[in-house]
Amino acid sequence: MDLLQTIGGYLFTDIRMAAPVLLAGLGLLLMNWSGLLNIGAEGIMLIAALAAVAGSHFFGSVWMGLLLAMLAGAVFGLLFAVLTVTLRANQTVVGAALNILGLSLSTTLNRVFFGIETTVTKVDAYKVLEIPLLSKIPVIGRAFFAQMPIVYIAFILVPVIHYFLFKTKPGLNLRSVGENPRVADTLGINVYRTQYLATIVGSMIIAAGGAFLSTGLLNFFAEDMVAGRGYIALAAVIFGKYRPTGIMVAAMIFMAGNVVSNVLQVAGVGIPYTFLTMIPYVLTIIALTIFASRAVAPASLGKPYKRG
Amino acid sequence: MKKCLAILMAVLMVFGAVAIAGCAPKDKPDVSQPDVSKPEDTKAGDVEGGDKKDPSKMKVVALLSGVITDNGWNQICYESVKNLSEKYGIEAEYNENIAVSDMAEYIRTYAEEKYDMIIVHGSQFKASAEELAREYPDSHFCLSYGFRVDESTADQVQDIPNLAYVGPVNMGVLIGAIMGILTDNNKVVFLGGQDIPAITDIVSGIEEGVRLTNKEAVVTTDYLGTLTDADLAKERATAFINDGYDVVSASANTAQLGCLYAAEEKGVYALGFNGDQYGVAPDAVVLSVMRNYPAIYEDVFLSIAESKWKSGMVVYTLKDNGTIVSDWHGWDEKLPKEKVDAINDVIQKLYKGDLGDY
Numbered sequence: 001m002d003l004l005q006t007i008g009g010y011l012f013t014d015i016r017m018a019a020p021v022l023l024a025g026l027g028l029l030l031m032n033w034s035g036l037l038n039i040g041a042e043g044i045m046l047i048a049a050l051a052a053v054a055g056s057h058f059f060g061s062v063w064m065g066l067l068l069a070m071l072a073g074a075v076f077g078l079l080f081a082v083l084t085v086t087l088r089a090n091q092t093v094v095g096a097a098l099n100i101l102g103l104s105l106s107t108t109l110n111r112v113f114f115g116i117e118t119t120v121t122k123v124d125a126y127k128v129l130e131i132p133l134l135s136k137i138p139v140i141g142r143a144f145f146a147q148m149p150i151v152y153i154a155f156i157l158v159p160v161i162h163y164f165l166f167k168t169k170p171g172l173n174l175r176s177v178g179e180n181p182r183v184a185d186t187l188g189i190n191v192y193r194t195q196y197l198a199t200i201v202g203s204m205i206i207a208a209g210g211a212f213l214s215t216g217l218l219n220f221f222a223e224d225m226v227a228g229r230g231y232i233a234l235a236a237v238i239f240g241k242y243r244p245t246g247i248m249v250a251a252m253i254f255m256a257g258n259v260v261s262n263v264l265q266v267a268g269v270g271i272p273y274t275f276l277t278m279i280p281y282v283l284t285i286i287a288l289t290i291f292a293s294r295a296v297a298p299a300s301l302g303k304p305y306k307r308g
Numbered sequence: 309m310k311k312c313l314a315i316l317m318a319v320l321m322v323f324g325a326v327a328i329a330g331c332a333p334k335d336k337p338d339v340s341q342p343d344v345s346k347p348e349d350t351k352a353g354d355v356e357g358g359d360k361k362d363p364s365k366m367k368v369v370a371l372l373s374g375v376i377t378d379n380g381w382n383q384i385c386y387e388s389v390k391n392l393s394e395k396y397g398i399e400a401e402y403n404e405n406i407a408v409s410d411m412a413e414y415i416r417t418y419a420e421e422k423y424d425m426i427i428v429h430g431s432q433f434k435a436s437a438e439e440l441a442r443e444y445p446d447s448h449f450c451l452s453y454g455f456r457v458d459e460s461t462a463d464q465v466q467d468i469p470n471l472a473y474v475g476p477v478n479m480g481v482l483i484g485a486i487m488g489i490l491t492d493n494n495k496v497v498f499l500g501g502q503d504i505p506a507i508t509d510i511v512s513g514i515e516e517g518v519r520l521t522n523k524e525a526v527v528t529t530d531y532l533g534t535l536t537d538a539d540l541a542k543e544r545a546t547a548f549i550n551d552g553y554d555v556v557s558a559s560a561n562t563a564q565l566g567c568l569y570a571a572e573e574k575g576v577y578a579l580g581f582n583g584d585q586y587g588v589a590p591d592a593v594v595l596s597v598m599r600n601y602p603a604i605y606e607d608v609f610l611s612i613a614e615s616k617w618k619s620g621m622v623v624y625t626l627k628d629n630g631t632i633v634s635d636w637h638g639w640d641e642k643l644p645k646e647k648v649d650a651i652n653d654v655i656q657k658l659y660k661g662d663l664g665d666y
Contacts, residue, residue, distance in 0.1 A: 013543055013546075111377055116376055116377050117377075217542065220565065222379070222563075224536040225537070225539070227536045228537075259543075265547070273531035277532075
């Protein structure tokens with residue numbers, strides 16, 4: 001029983017930590033299926049993490065923080081869309097620029113909002129929302145049903161986005177834009193509008209992931225706090241073979257790597273910390289090499305589309 | 309259209325690049341101060357002679373590896389130059405986010421400008437500092453360094469007349485001693501960010517410190533492998549706390565905040581580090597222990613002004629006030645009285661040198 005409880009605890013941590021990566025991955029997925037390759041998730045998450053703290057601080061509600069974060073995400077998404085869809089800039093370069101912009105802007109704004117202090121500004125954060133009865137299920141109850149609201153939202157989004165992409169007409173339109181924009185265009189689908197919408201909505205979902213880092217897992221903003229999760233999400237999309245469920249599995253495997261390194265360090269088995277730090281990344285690389293070859297990306301991913 | 313795009317991209321990239329190279333590349337911590345003191349400067353300058361310098365005329369720069377809001381290593385250095393600027397009305401500058409590969413160029417720029425005191429903040433810049441100190445003998449170079457308690461770092465120091473390796477020592481011993489008293493379960497953990505001199509110097513002293521006050525406690529020291537991922541740090545600390553550890557402390561810039569937060573969530577004790585971190589987790593952070601770089605660099609600054617400069621290993625022990633302990637912030641009321649007394653007692657003894665040469 002004790003062992004089972006411990007496993008339940010690990011699962012709880014794994015799910016909680018996977019949520020931001022999952023959200024970022026789902027946002028990226030929408031963009032990828034519309035034919036846009038955005039490597040700027042890290043930057044969007046950072047600016048969103050700051051916006052969430054600012055919103056929560058100035059309006060006193062964590063949900064206002066989420067709203068502000070998603071607005072910030074939408075602005076970044078719009079910027080990306082203007083540059084890559086309308087101006088047909090190289091998507092990788094613009095994505096890299098977003099990352100740099102997100103890091104610098106969040107750093108600068110953080111100092112403007114909260115000053116240069118040795119203490120951090122703490123804000124309202126999400127509370128755990130226990131689902132009655134279900135959270136009492138042994139072993140998995142707490143892991144699945146005693147999480148923060150955003151965790152539920154992240155995991156509910158998995159079937160929702162899956163349904164949207166693969167079972168609805170707008171989803172089909174979106175995918176056809178990513179596969180062959182010219183054909184989609186001749187069929188009367190507004191390619192540019194679809195890509196704009198996908199980018200803005202996708203960026204808002206990524207931003208929700210960033211917001212969860214600063215107002216869910218923690219309750220303050222620290223510069224560069226995203227610490228590579230935006231890139232992990234990129235890998236998770238490919239590893240997840242461009243399927244929402246795949247991304248969910250990928251995010252959970254990666255974070256399971258972190259749980260394993262925590263467990264090993266506490267157990268004091270004497271493995272140097274540098275190797276423990278590697279575990280999640282090694283897991284991701286191994287998983288990528290095994291699965292990535294079979295992942296089929298949308299055919300027009302990363303290729304700018306010029307009408308006429 | 310293409311032109312428009314090119315311009316937009318260029319603007320975007322330049323904005324980003326400027327910001328990442330340092331959000332305020334040549335920011336003066338206090339602009340108004342030098343102006344106020346200028347009239348006095350000229351007067352003082354006339355009288356002055358010999359090798360001594362007029363402090364208010366000295367030029368100081370801090371070259372930093374990270375940002376000045378990291379709640380730790382770089383912030384404390386920023387506080388140091390800000391302190392100098394405010395107290396002496398000097399022209400003090402700082403540069404953030406300098407990569408190891410770029411440091412030599414930064415040092416050269418300021419050495420060419422005849423800066424009197426160039427603070428190179430971090431042991432990773434050792435090679436650049438040593439090379440350029442030889443090249444520019446007229447500037448005084450301070451390399452912020454970390455020294456292990458076993459003195460194994462001493463032989464890394466090179467003898468260059470205008471280069472000092474500056475840092476507090478025995479902080480870890482102080483932290484350990486307090487941890488040893490705080491623990492109820494006899495299990496304490498200290499997590500470093502990375503295995504670098506300014507962190508290992510503390511880690512190396514923890515066990516020795518705990519043993520001063522607690523012979524039985526299990527002492528674990530390890531590294532997180534990150535200086536920014538507060539979330540990962542929080543989960544790691546939580547894992548230790550779940551294993552029965554009831555005193556947590558960490559040295560990992562912004563990541564360490566996650567450890568303090570974990571302690572608060574789980575209801576165990578924590579010690580803040582490098583800044584008064586009571587505000588981060590008021591229900592966990594009993595005390596904070598800080599590198600006293602503002603006082604240290606003021607001392608070094610004055611030694612240059614009074615031509616009493618010392619090169620080589622310039623360490624500040626607990627006795628020299630190299631390390632300071634924060635206010636209790638009401639914890640002296642919340643903790644059992646015998647613990648408060650014991651902590652006050654051991655701090656006093658350590659500073660006096662009663663428990664050994666710390």
